Amino acid sequence: MSAASTALRAGSDPYHIGHGPSTGVPEYTGHGAGGPAPKRIVVGYGFWIFILSDVILFSCFFATYTVLIEARNGGPGPQQLFDLHNTAVETACLLLSSFSCGMTSLAVARHNLLWSEITLAITGLLGLTFIGLEVHEFLGLVAQGAGPTRSAFLTSFFALVGCHGVHVTAGLLWLGTMMAQFPAKGFKQTILHRYLCFSLFWHALDIIWIGIFTVVYLIGTITP
Amino acid sequence: MSAFAGGDAAIDRKRSSAAAGHVGLALIALVLLGQLAGCGRAQLQPAGPISDAERKILLDSVVIMLAIVIPTIFATLGVAWWYRASNPRARRLPDFVYSGRVELIVWSIPTLVIIFLGGIAWISSHDLDPAQPLPSKAAPLDIQVVSLDWKWLFIYPRLGIASVNRLEVPAGVPLHLMVTSASVWNAFWVPQLGSMLYCMNGMSGTLYLEADRPGVYRGESAMISGDGFADMHFDTDAVTQEQFNAWVTSTRNAGPVLDDPAYRGLLRQSVPPHPYTYRSVRQGLFADIVMQRLPPGEGPRGAAPNVHPVGLK
Amino acid sequence: MTLLGKLTWQAIPLHEPLPLFSGAAVVIIMVAIVAWVVIKGYLPYLWREWITSVDHKRIGVMYCILAGVMLLRGFIDAIMMRTQQVMAYNAPGFLPPSHFAQVFSAHGTIMIFFVAMPFVIGLMNVIVPLQLGVRDVAFPTLNSVSFWLTAAGALLVNLSLVVGEFDRTGWLPYPPLSELAYSPGVGVDYYCWSLQISGVGTLMTGINFVTTILKLRAPGMHYTRMPMFCWTALASNLLIVAAFPVLTATLAMLLLDRYVGFHFFTDTGGGNSMMFMNLIWAWGHPEVYILVLPAFGIYSEVVSTFSSKPLFGYRSMIYATMAICIISFMVWLHHFFTMGAGADVNAIFGIASMIIAVPTGVKIFNWLFTMYGGSVRFTTPMLWSIGFIVTFAIGGLTGVLLAVPPADFQLHNSVFLVAHFHNVIIGAVIFGVFAGYVYWFPKAFGFTLDERLGKWAFWLWLIGFWVAWGPGYVVGLEGMTRRLQHYDVAEWHPWLVVAEGGVLIILLGIIAQIAQIVVSVRTREQRRDVTGDPWDGRNLEWATASPPPPFNFAVLPDVTDQEPYWDMKARAREIGQLTRPEPEYQPIHMPRNSPTGFVTAFLAVVSGFALIWHIWWLVVLGLAGAYATFVVFAWRDHDEELIPAEEVARLDRANRAVRSAALHHRQLRREVETQREPRQ
Incomplete structure (x- = not known):
């Protein structure tokens, strides 16, 4: 059996995984092997992981929506309820806000306070418009007697779309805080990291909305 | 060191x-x-x-x-x-x-x-798929099983009778059980006969079992269903075909009728002190339970938390 | 009245002596502890060094203490359940059904969420950054928030003992039983909110550790040089990130049903309770591996160290770990074969579940081959590990048995099932964290634990476990279902009496563990670990002092081998001196302490309590407070502290001195030995 064994000497490669005998000099082959990554990478990476977990949270609501879409309890379905015009405006607001958020990133990269604030304000206003339209849609549905307690289908609809709305609202609070922080704190590293996370969050919400727009509104209104 | x-x-x-x-x-x-x-x-x-x-x-x-x-x-x-x-004496092989x-x-x-x-x-x-019919010369006996808070209702649709907390079956005859719940989940389980199956509101599960010799087999619920859960057990009496026929005849001649008002009584949370039977059952009762045309179990009905349900043995 | 929502004096169980007394006792003990701390003047120390600490080692220790305290609480529940079932043969016993149901629900909830999870996360906190050779986790303040949110959840669960009631539906609140119609009390709300709060903490831990392990490693530490415990921690935290959002979403849906009349899982309105079952187990099954994978990592470390051999088949172990990590998401349906999904679905999920046994079996064989040809030292951690392999082999067997759908049709929800999961959770997770606790205790505190009492604890736990749960398998095969408040089957009774005996033996084991702490603390001066390496360890946690300085490593170590510290020691012996000359010490930036975590947890408790009792103004206040905390935290300018170069130099020189001394001692001894026995 010892014939089959392989010695594990210092720096040897008993598992034949490619790194040869070490000379004591660390091999910078990436993946953190050259030591800890810089703070900016760590913060962005960590926030990405958070966004992934958030996507999983949404996927649960998407799953329940697709399971419960036929559970109308004698109540109305997507075709009777959804107004694609409203949704189109909402989508436009959110996509434009992503664009202006991208403009903020450019301004922040140039440490231009005025343009950072202006583009952030535009992003915020578009976000507010989106939320306003969504609340308006929800209130309209409730007024029609198609509130979330009407049927399991409406339950899952309100929960899925509402969950996104809550995220956007939280994003708006964060956006307001960022707008206060840029003038108060200047473009220092921690603030820049935080803005990186914010922009990731805002764009991710857009992507989720594309999913909602497709699964809930488009497919809902084109299929019987 | x-x-x-x-x-x-x-x-x-x-x-x-x-x-x-x-x-x-x-x-x-x-x-x-x-x-x-x-x-x-x-x-x-x-x-x-x-x-x-x-x-x-x-x-x-x-x-x-x-x-x-x-x-x-x-x-x-x-x-x-x-x-x-x-x-x-051990040979060390540190490498x-x-x-x-x-x-x-x-x-x-x-x-x-x-x-x-x-x-x-x-x-x-x-x-051994529970929904798979058993090969047998005898025609299967249909039994509709309804779990309630906290008792079992067994309806014999072809015989027009029902029984609470006692499952009377002929030995040697396949049993075609249709399983549902009037309120929370339960699991119908007679270990000596075989597979358990969840009882769920608004759904009917199919389970084929058979007792191949007479005897009394303990049945129970295998899913927590509230304060009366521990009392949700019943005896499965497997008897000969003659004894079973005699039981059917005697059941038809005595006991209350299971109509909608009587069923509403069953929906209340309680543990019946003894098993009993119904001499007749309203047609289509089981289907109405499964299709949720009848209301679900009442639950504690506004009783404050920590209040013990009545009727516990 | 409305000011306090649903909360009235009726919520205090004045008419039920048992919860009242136990609750009162808990309150009195807590008040006494707080009073003692304040009177003795320890509060500023605690606040400065522990409560606001963002040091991963301190946070890890606090996690483990939380787990230990909650283990006692959960164990009292276990004793009550076993005693009830001994007394309740044809009798009502001493716990009424409503109370018994709270006890078994609380037992499961506490043991999983507030014992096993914090213990595993605590050990990861203490050890993973040390093994990676870095100074802290990726997000130290977030780490503190995670811990305090977990503690907040634990506090809410215990609050239910005194104010109101706890969940009565089992450790997973299956609807429709957990819906408002059938559980109108606040028990389910206590369950949901405490798990939502601690679940957020756990999710953040997952994010933090995934980032730490993937992005912060000492120079030269490739993936294939990471210690096995780090690999399993990575797998476990990936599972947390992927699974805990599912728990959050599922509980949120149940809460929406209960609070605002939604119809996710209700009997009425088209709700679908089977969906809850699917969702909760889509989290629940990975959860099992979140707990057990780090335990496997601990066994890998312990078996390798105490066999004085590198881990056998390291690469295989990585494959096995990651295979388990992935497959664990594809087996959730085996928790409800008895739902009647059909033969194809059941068979596919049954086989998928069995496949997990393959990498798990590989792990067992690799530990076996690690010992083969080694030089095995039977220390307490090693005993736990061998006890685990034996116990877990049986637990795995019954697990595969339950994965065969027709066998499961006869075993599901019986005490056999309960015996199985205690077999794996005690036999693998709890034994594992105990092994890790004894193994790494000297690293965290600077002195070793008493071995004699540790071995007593091991034997009492091992024997107690089998005496308690061996009968569980038997009564399960005798058709006993779980969660029975009383029963009338004579055959079950003697086995349940035996099981009670087993629980009492475990109780002795716990007493031995408490005695072990007391004795070890009192004799700590004799048992100081001055070398930082009490077990002749192999990974980087042993390269620094015990307890490590706040910055862990004065200079990040260069990793040139899969067992970095063993490699360093070997090279040092070859050249007769430490591998690195004394570096030029630089001042080190460390994250500053922050009360953010504690304040967040306080607000979480307040908001959670307010939500449970429908005290809406307090909810608003709590949320506003949370936002304010966020802003205050975001606004601070100085988030780092500087440790001056002299301080770094002083601490590191001391560490280098003891290691040099140990090296020379070793060489002297070897020379003496060579002279005495020249032929060897």
Whole structure:
């Protein structure tokens, strides 16, 4: 059996995984092997992981929506309820806000306070418009007697779309805080990291909305 | 002291207790195996073809796995003991950290066992699917099972009678059970007859069982359903066909009628003190329960938390 | 009245002596502890060094203490359940059904969420950054928030003992039983909110550790040089990130049903309770591996160290770990074969579940081959590990048995099932964290634990476990279902009496563990670990002092081998001196302490309590407070502290000195030995 064994000497490669005998000099082959990554990478990476977990949270609501879409309890379905015009405006607001958020990133990269604030304000206003339209849609549905307690289908609809709305609202609070922080704190590293996370969050919400727009509104209104 | 010293001094102190330790471990393992192979009453004393087949699968699987688990346990204890630091006869191989051959073996042994067991699982899942009718010359007896808070209602649709907390069946006749719940989930389970199945509101599950000899078999709910859960057990009386016919006749001649008002009474949370029967049942009652045309179980109905339900034995 | 929502004096169980007394006792003990701390003047120390600490080692220790305290609480529940079932043969016993149901629900909830999870996360906190050779986790303040949110959840669960009631539906609140119609009390709300709060903490831990392990490693530490415990921690935290959002979403849906009349899982309105079952187990099954994978990592470390051999088949172990990590998401349906999904579905999920046994089996064989040819020292951690292999082999067997659908039709929800999961959770997770606790205790505190009492604890736990749960398998095969408040089957009774005996033996084991702490603390001066390496360890946690300085490593170590510290020691012996000359010490930036975590947890408790009792103004206040905390935290300018170079130099020189001394001691000894026995 010892014939089959392989010695594990210092720096040897008993598992034949490619790194040869070490000379004591660390091999910078990436993946953190050259030591800890810089703070900016760590913060962005960590926030990405958070966004992934958030996507999983949404996927649960998407799953329940697709399971419960036929559970109308004698109540109305997507075709009777959804107004694609409203949704189109909402989508436009959110996509434009992503664009202006991208403009903020450019301004922040140039440490231009005025343009950072202006583009952030535009992003915020578009976000507010989106939320306003969504609340308006929800209130309209409730007024029609198609509130979330009407049927399991409406339950899952309100929960899925509402969950996104809550995220956007939280994003708006964060956006307001960022707008206060840029003038108060200047473009220092921690603030820049935080803005990186914010922009990731805002764009991710857009992507989720594309999913909602497709699964809930488009497919809902084109299929019987 | 021992950063570079190899901890030799520490080893001597530990020598004595380890010897006793391993004998103890081996004994415990043996006791457990004895218990597993031992004399369980319910699932291991089958009274019907389903539970009989399930017992066979259970024991076969255990034996197959023991063939690998017992050697592993003894090898672990043996290797640990032989290579104790204080054993001068053990050949040390501090560089033995990788061996392709060993790797091949350690991956293939469990893989082969699992392929074998997987085959058993696939075939037996299909053979013993609860919804699979049983091969029998006798026509199956339809029984509709409704779990309520906290009692069982058994409706015999073709006979027009019903029974609470006692399941009367003829031995040797396949039973076609349709299972639902009027309120929370339960699981219908008669261990000596075989498979359990969840009872769920708004759904009807199909379960085929058979008692192949007369006897009284304990049935129960295997899913927590509230404060009266522990009382949700019932006797399954498997009797001869003649006795069963006599029971049907006597049931038809006495007892209350199960109509909608009587059913609403059943929806209230309670534990009936004794099993009893209904001489007739409203047509389509079970379908109305399953289709949710009748209201679900009432629940505690505004009772404050911590108030004990009435009727507990 | 409305000011306090649903909360009235009726919520205090004045008419039920048992919860009242136990609750009162808990309150009195807590008040006494707080009073003692304040009177003795320890509060500023605690606040400065522990409560606001963002040091991963301190946070890890606090996690473990939380787990230990909650283990006692959960164990009292276990004793009550076993005693009830001994007394309740044809009798009502001493716990009424409503109370018994709270006890078994609380037992499961506490043991999983507030014992096993914090213990595993605590050990990861203490050890993973040390093994990676870095100074802290990726997000130290977030780490503190995670811990305090977990503690907040634990506090809410215990609050239910005194104010109101706990969940009565089991450790997973299956609807429709957990819906408002059938559980109108606040028990389910206590369950949901405490798990939502602690679940957020756990999710953040997952994010933090995934980032730490993937992005912060000492120079030269490739993936294939990471210690096995780090690999399993990575797998476990990936599972947390992927699974805990599912728990959050599922509980949120149940809460929406209960609070605002939604119809996710209700009997009415088209709700679908089977969906809850699927969702909760899509989290629940990975959860099992979140707990057990780090335990496997601990066994790998312990078996390798105490066999004085590198881990056998390291690469295989990585494959096995990651295979388990992935497959664990594809097996959730085996928790409800008895739902009647059909033969194909059941068979596929059954086989998928069995496949997990393959990598698990590989792990067992690799530990076996690690011992093969080694020099095995039977220390307490090693005993736990061998006890685990033996116990877990049986637990794995019954697990595969339950994965065969027709066998499961006869075993599901019986005590056999309960015996199985205690077999794996005690036999693998709890034994594992105990092994890790004894193994790494000297690293965290600077002195070793008493071995004699540790071995007593091991034997009592091992024997107690089998005496308690061996009978569980038997009564399960005799058709006993779980969660029975009383029963009338004579055959079950003697086995349940035996099981009670087993629980009492475990109780002795716990007493031995408490005695072990007391004795070890009192004799700590004799048992100081001055070398930082009490077990002749192999990974980087042993390269620094015990307890490590706040910055862990004065200079990040260069990793050139899969066992970095063993490699360093070997090279040092070859050249007769430490591998690195004394570096030029630089001042080190460390994250500053922050009360953010504690304040967040306080607000979480307040908001959670307010939500449970429908005290809406307090909810608003709590949320506003949370936002304010966020802003205050975001606004601070100085988030780092500087440790001056002299301080770094002083601490590191001491560490280098003891290691040099140990090296020379070793060489002297070897020379003496060579002279005495020239032929060897």
